[in-house]
Amino acid sequence: QQDDLYTQLGGEPGISVIVEDFTLRLADDPEIVTFFANSNIDLFVASLKDQLCDIADGPCRYEGPPMDRAHQHMGLTDAHFNTVVQHMQAALIRQEVPVGARNQLLGRLARLHRDIMKLQ
């Protein structure tokens, strides 16, 4: 029996480190960091941790705004989306998340693409 996705991500401490690493990568990317100019990064980090834990079938519930409402005013392109997903992939590799779990999580995030890119 293989560990579930949440466990393979390292549970809550693992997800914490992944989100911190991911957020530093966003902050280091001039194309992306501008979107966060008016953001409360602590709230973003807390919200994303809940969301990843939830998506990985962990014991958390994401209670922030739906993905369309959180992003629809930003004028995001597919290129932005892909860049952000690549930063997540890099964070997962850095934290030595096994390849199967990595692809599973990225697949679940990819399903959010339609909502995140929805306009109006």
Ligand code: HEM
């Ligand atoms: C798989 C892709 C993505 C996921 C899973 C994701 C997830 C999230 C989550 C959970 C929040 C917090 C919502 C809240 O609690 O208010 C958020 C907000 C935000 N996201 Fe995304 N996002 C994604 C893609 C993107 C992209 C492509 C950009 C821009 C390049 C972006 C920029 C932002 C910004 C600026 C905020 C607002 C932070 C704030 O001011 O509260 N996101 N996202």
